[in-house]
Amino acid sequence: MVVVATKAKEENVLANILLVSLDENSYQPLGIACVSSALKGGWHAVKMIDGSIQSFNFKEECKNLNLIAISIPVFGALWKTMSFIRELRLYTDTPLFVYNQYASFNQTLFKKFPKCYVLPGDYETLLLKIADYIDKKEDYLRLIENKMPNAWLKENTFFVPDRSNLPPLRSYEKFRSKITGNVELMRGCAHKCTYCSVAACYNGQTKSTPIDIIAADIAQVYALGAKHITFVDADHFSIGAKGLKIIEDLKRTHSDLVFDLTVRADDIVKYANTISNYKNLGCIEMTVAMEFPKEEVLAAINKKMKIDTLYKAVNILNKNDIDIRPTFIVFNPWVTYEEIVGFDDFLKKIGLLNCVDELQKQTRLLLFKGSPLLMQEDIKQLITKEHETYYEWLHPDPRVEELYYGKTKNNDMTRVKCCIKG
Numbered sequence: 001m002v003v004v005a006t007k008a009k010e011e012n013v014l015a016n017i018l019l020v021s022l023d024e025n026s027y028q029p030l031g032i033a034c035v036s037s038a039l040k041g042g043w044h045a046v047k048m049i050d051g052s053i054q055s056f057n058f059k060e061e062c063k064n065l066n067l068i069a070i071s072i073p074v075f076g077a078l079w080k081t082m083s084f085i086r087e088l089r090l091y092t093d094t095p096l097f098v099y100n101q102y103a104s105f106n107q108t109l110f111k112k113f114p115k116c117y118v119l120p121g122d123y124e125t126l127l128l129k130i131a132d133y134i135d136k137k138e139d140y141l142r143l144i145e146n147k148m149p150n151a152w153l154k155e156n157t158f159f160v161p162d163r164s165n166l167p168p169l170r171s172y173e174k175f176r177s178k179i180t181g182n183v184e185l186m187r188g189c190a191h192k193c194t195y196c197s198v199a200a201c202y203n204g205q206t207k208s209t210p211i212d213i214i215a216a217d218i219a220q221v222y223a224l225g226a227k228h229i230t231f232v233d234a235d236h237f238s239i240g241a242k243g244l245k246i247i248e249d250l251k252r253t254h255s256d257l258v259f260d261l262t263v264r265a266d267d268i269v270k271y272a273n274t275i276s277n278y279k280n281l282g283c284i285e286m287t288v289a290m291e292f293p294k295e296e297v298l299a300a301i302n303k304k305m306k307i308d309t310l311y312k313a314v315n316i317l318n319k320n321d322i323d324i325r326p327t328f329i330v331f332n333p334w335v336t337y338e339e340i341v342g343f344d345d346f347l348k349k350i351g352l353l354n355c356v357d358e359l360q361k362q363t364r365l366l367l368f369k370g371s372p373l374l375m376q377e378d379i380k381q382l383i384t385k386e387h388e389t390y391y392e393w394l395h396p397d398p399r400v401e402e403l404y405y406g407k408t409k410n411n412d413m414t415r416v417k418c419c420i421k422g
């Protein structure tokens with residue numbers, strides 16, 4: 001059954017709720033759109049703010065609220081959220097919930113704010129329950145106390161994102177100048193790469209979005225002008241061959257839509273005989289996290305693939321005429337100065353020199369709070385400073401640091417985003 005957002009009627013409104021997103025990698029914020037749908041379906045009144053492109057009048061808009069919830073899906077949203085909460089608390093002491101993957105890693109940080117609570121895992125069903133409890137003046141905190149992070153993935157229900165009161169799709173990230181709909185086929189990832197926030201949050205678990213909800217969302221973004229779909233899932237093949245089946249079904253109703261998705265190199269090899277189907281269905285580009293072409297690096301982050309696989313994957317995509325967008329973590333503790341300097345040689349050899357932008361060559365391993373890498377002794381020894389949301393580390397070879405800071409001109413953001421969910 002498709003659950004669509006229903007506008008709560010004024011006379012039946014239960015709780016007044018403000019949903020905020022401050023950064024979702026320049027896409028329309030699904031983190032609040034999905035929750036809005038759940039809450040409106042439960043007769044709550046919802047206002048959504050995408051603070052990445054909308055302004056917010058704290059004095060006016062904090063009046064008469066019963067609940068505020070802020071989605072923190074990416075690292076870049078963390079500091080923006082903290083600064084938002086500081087200002088928010090000057091105007092209201094309404095109960096505040098932070099949620100989504102980077103909230104769950106930063107319990108200590110958010111608990112410092114008065115009446116600020118971190119949700120343990122997935123959020124639509126839980127926030128709806130909390131809103132109902134608040135409306136009935138019941139003890140809502142017992143819903144989240146003593147719950148493990150990610151306790152709610154399996155229990156969570158998906159909803160068709162409520163895109164109705166967000167800025168239009170044309171205001172967001174476009175794929176090659178085309179209005180783009182960001183659509184989710186699943187949550188989580190089946191793998192456990194140790195540097196990855198998705199693995200840290202979901203610990204190898206996945207949950208597929210029901211097909212009728214995906215179909216309704218695609219129809220929705222199509223009606224809103226989308227000419228391209230970016231499937232924003234961390235790893236398309238984490239749901240096996242099911243993704244292809246879903247896209248085949250969708251193309252029957254929207255034959256002119258084209259799309260891109262994110263895949264692992266080893267899955268391109270594993271599912272090689274289906275890649276031509278993706279091309280025929282309108283796949284323009286696949287994003288592939290290649291990390292660094294050195295066996296020790298791939299082993300150190302538990303990537304569970306070899307360099308040879310990277311070459312095979314590129315070959316398969318080339319043969320099928322699908323563009324490849326590789327991502328890397330060039331500055332990491334397991335590479336030498338010489339290997340970084342020689343990185344372009346690898347790109348030439350594999351035929352990707354023209355596909356990699358300068359920013360990708362500057363990406364640095366991010367030791368966010370909650371990273372599984374922080375449990376490794378070799379990593380602990382490299383840490384030089386603790387920040388509120390991450391740890392600073394130094395490469396043992398000072399020439400690597402000189403190279404990094406020379407390239408980035410000390411621009412901190414380059415160390416942040418290495419994939420669609422980063």
Ligand code: SF4
Pocket residue numbers: 189190191192193196197198199234235264289
């Ligand atoms: S890096 Fe990609 S494949 Fe590995 S755990 Fe993260 S999302 Fe999954």
